[in-house]
Amino acid sequence: MIIPNETRNLVYKYRQWGDVSQIAERADRSVVLIHRAFKDWKASPHVIDAINSFYLEKQPERQAALDRAEEIKSINEQIKTK
Numbered sequence: 559m560i561i562p563n564e565t566r567n568l569v570y571k572y573r574q575w576g577d578v579s580q581i582a583e584r585a586d587r588s589v590v591l592i593h594r595a596f597k598d599w600k601a602s603p604h605v606i607d608a609i610n611s612f613y614l615e616k617q618p619e620r621q622a623a624l625d626r627a628e629e630i631k632s633i634n635e636q637i638k639t640k
Contacts, residue, residue: 561599561606568613569596572620577612584608 578596582589585608595601595609 559601559603559606561595561601561609565606565610565613566599568617569609571624572613572616574620577616581605581608581612584612 578592582592
C-alpha cells in the first residue's frame with residue numbers, strides 16, 4: 559500500500575534521528591522494514607498506522623521546537639540590523 563501524502567508531509571516536516579527505531583518498536587516490525595517504507599513510500603496498513611500515530615503524537619512537541627527556532631532566528635536578525 560502506498561503511504562498517503564498527508565503522512566509523507568508529516569514525515570518530511572517532523573522526522574528526526576531515532577524515529578525509525580521507535581516506529582519499528584511501535585509497529586512490532588524490524589528497523590529495516592521501516593527504513594524501506596520511508597525509502598519506497600510503500601508499507602502495510604499496520605506500518606502506515608504506526609507511522610501516523612507516532613508523528614501525530616510527536617507533532618505538537620516538534621512544532622513547538624520549530625516555532626521556537628523561527629523565533630530565535632527572527633530575534634537574531636533583529637540584533638544584526640541594529
